[in-house]
Amino acid sequence: MTDSFDVIVIGAGPAGMAAACSAASNGARTLLLDENAGPGGQIYRAIAASPFKSGRILGHAYWVGENWINRLKRSGAEHRPRTTVWSLRATGDGVEIGTLGDGVAQILKARQAIVATGAMERPMPVPGWTLPGVMTVGAAQTLLKSSAMVPQGEAVLAGTGPLLYLFARQLIAAGAPPALVLDTTPRANRLRALAHLPSFIASRYFFKGIGLLAAVSRRAPVVRDVTSLAIEGAERAMAIRWRTDAGWQERGCDLVLLHQGVVPNIDLWSSAGCRAAWNDGQACWHAEIDSWGQSSEAGILVAGDGAGIGGAEVAAIRGVLAGLQTAHLCGRIDAGSRDLQARAAFQALARLLRGRDFIDAAFLAPRWSRIPEAETLVCRCEEATMGDLVAAVRDGAGGPASLKTFSRCGMGPCQGRQCGLVVTEALAAALGRPPAEIGHFRSRPPVRPIPLGALAAIPATDEEIGSVVRL
Amino acid sequence: MFRRLPEDGRPVIRLSVDGQGIEARRGDSVAAALLAAGIVPSRTTPASEAPRAPYCMMGVCFDCLVEIDGMGSQQACLVRVREGMKVATQRGARRLVPV
Numbered sequence: 001m002t003d004s005f006d007v008i009v010i011g012a013g014p015a016g017m018a019a020a021c022s023a024a025s026n027g028a029r030t031l032l033l034d035e036n037a038g039p040g041g042q043i044y045r046a047i048a049a050s051p052f053k054s055g056r057i058l059g060h061a062y063w064v065g066e067n068w069i070n071r072l073k074r075s076g077a078e079h080r081p082r083t084t085v086w087s088l089r090a091t092g093d094g095v096e097i098g099t100l101g102d103g104v105a106q107i108l109k110a111r112q113a114i115v116a117t118g119a120m121e122r123p124m125p126v127p128g129w130t131l132p133g134v135m136t137v138g139a140a141q142t143l144l145k146s147s148a149m150v151p152q153g154e155a156v157l158a159g160t161g162p163l164l165y166l167f168a169r170q171l172i173a174a175g176a177p178p179a180l181v182l183d184t185t186p187r188a189n190r191l192r193a194l195a196h197l198p199s200f201i202a203s204r205y206f207f208k209g210i211g212l213l214a215a216v217s218r219r220a221p222v223v224r225d226v227t228s229l230a231i232e233g234a235e236r237a238m239a240i241r242w243r244t245d246a247g248w249q250e251r252g253c254d255l256v257l258l259h260q261g262v263v264p265n266i267d268l269w270s271s272a273g274c275r276a277a278w279n280d281g282q283a284c285w286h287a288e289i290d291s292w293g294q295s296s297e298a299g300i301l302v303a304g305d306g307a308g309i310g311g312a313e314v315a316a317i318r319g320v321l322a323g324l325q326t327a328h329l330c331g332r333i334d335a336g337s338r339d340l341q342a343r344a345a346f347q348a349l350a351r352l353l354r355g356r357d358f359i360d361a362a363f364l365a366p367r368w369s370r371i372p373e374a375e376t377l378v379c380r381c382e383e384a385t386m387g388d389l390v391a392a393v394r395d396g397a398g399g400p401a402s403l404k405t406f407s408r409c410g411m412g413p414c415q416g417r418q419c420g421l422v423v424t425e426a427l428a429a430a431l432g433r434p435p436a437e438i439g440h441f442r443s444r445p446p447v448r449p450i451p452l453g454a455l456a457a458i459p460a461t462d463e464e465i466g467s468v469v470r471l
Numbered sequence: 472m473f474r475r476l477p478e479d480g481r482p483v484i485r486l487s488v489d490g491q492g493i494e495a496r497r498g499d500s501v502a503a504a505l506l507a508a509g510i511v512p513s514r515t516t517p518a519s520e521a522p523r524a525p526y527c528m529m530g531v532c533f534d535c536l537v538e539i540d541g542m543g544s545q546q547a548c549l550v551r552v553r554e555g556m557k558v559a560t561q562r563g564a565r566r567l568v569p570v
Contacts, residue, residue: 035549036549037498042529046498051476051478051479051480051481051498052478053478054478057476057478120527120529120531121527130521130523130526130534131522132511132513132522132523132524133472133511133524134526135524135527135528136527136528138528138529139526139528139529140528142528142529142548143473143503143506146498146499146500146503147475147479147496147498147500147503147507148475148476148478149473149475149476149503149507150473150476151473151474152473152474153472174476175476176474235522236511236512236522236524254472255472255473265531380526380532380534381516381518381533382518383519383521412533413533413536414531414532414533417531417532418531418532449546
């Protein structure tokens with residue numbers, strides 16, 4: 001096992017697998033790193049070791065991921081699973097990547113890195129969101145995919161976005177229909193989305209969407225136009241209250257599953273200095289990249305939902321393009337060959353992006369569930385509330401860094417992943433400045449926990465030791 | 472909170488949580504095993520001893536922290552169950568393992 005490669009791809013979801021295949025098949029010495037035991041990322045979680053023999057419950061959109069697994073196996077790329085990446089740095093001469101696998105830390109070198117670390121669910125700070133028994137829809141879907149587990153008792157799904165209904169349908173197919181679906185998609189979105197309707201109808205997403213809604217509504221009660229939510233309970237979630245035009249209603253429950261879209265995981269690439277830009281339409285950060293995925297740091301490309309949300313198929317195409325570009329930058333293929341191979345990818349991309357504007361506009365999470373009320377926790381780790389944030393602003397906090405100092409918000413083990421977007425938007429609202437100006441928490445390595453012992457055991461040169469200790 | 476579907480034919484793995492034996496399946500994360508066994512809450516917070524359980528199941532929330540084989544603050548959703556594993560729920564801040 002060598003530690004020097006042409007291209008290192010980080011993340012084995014659709015973008016990462018496609019990038020590794022594309023780079024390797026064009027002659028680049030390629031390594032694919034992933035923290036999970038098997039490839040697939042979140043969307044194709046556990047696909048190579050599924051507890052299911054039949055494709056019935058999870059459906060076609062999941063099982064289609066097997067194609068990428070097979071291509072990865074044949075690609076010639078080395079795949080190193082169960083390997084966490086805790087740092088990424090462009091050296092001007094290539095990249096250095098800190099990894100941790102089986103308790104051993106290493107610094108790997110490559111000429112190019114492709115960051116394909118994907119997305120996470122947008123935090124949904126409603127009262128009671130930190131109670132045991134409250135999870136994300138994605139979490140419950142992971143339990144289904146990896147462990148063939150379904151909710152027991154009364155499960156309530158709440159939020160907005162296609163995943164809410166996709167998962168509801170999977171639960172129905174598994175014989176565990178949700179007790180209730182609370183749809184928070186704002187009425188106002190419908191008007192905004194209308195402008196994009198023609199391209200949506202012409203897209204592949206249209207018929208999928210209509211069928212999904214109907215299938216779920218037949219088997220589970222759906223309440224739409226929900227304008228507020230609160231989860232009640234002491235030791236765990238026991239009940240959920242919701243508000244519509246008809247007023248507040250309440251229902252007992254055993255599990256609440258929240259979802260309001262997905263947002264890019266910016267931690268690794270932003271810790272490497274790659275610039276982020278605020279995307280108003282999606283209310284989140286995305287990577288500043290060119291059409292190949294080249295970031296603002298030479299040596300680092302970003303592909304897939306980790307760069308900007310586009311869905312799995314778009315992610316795979318962007319992975320292909322990044323792989324091609326890195327193979328070219330490593331001198332394995334010339335620009336002509338790269339452009340020839342890329343042509344089909346760019347055409348497919350244009351087709352797939354048609355209709356995304358509609359989905360983005362239609363399902364943008366409402367402000368009331370992006371910026372919470374006073375008593376609701378913003379920072380899950382340090383238990384700072386929205387009230388604490390407002391008090392800090394009153395005391396002079398002018399951005400995420402000073403807010404952190406005043407309130408500990410963002411200082412917990414999740415390193416601001418769960419509170420980051422809320423902080424940016426809440427500060428923007430409180431200070432009357434745009435989110436782009438407010439910025440985000442500064443992400444620094446290690447971006448994953450690493451034991452001090454593992455760090456200390458990384459072999460160091462005499463020069464490195466001499467810079468700290470008199471030899 | 473969660474139940475297993477009959478479709479699941481994976482072999483059983485036995486581990487203990489706070490001294491009590493539980494059964495999981497090969498390939499389960501520790502977090503999945505805890506949820507299937509109904510061990511909720513699985514930790515209390517350092518800040519206020521508030522009860523917590525897994526939230527994101529993908530390693531970005533750090534609410535599933537447990538002690539595994541003596542090492543604290545392990546993300547249960549990122550660790551696979553192993554035969555004979557000793558898991559302890561984590562109350563408050565992690566205990567540092569003596570060197």
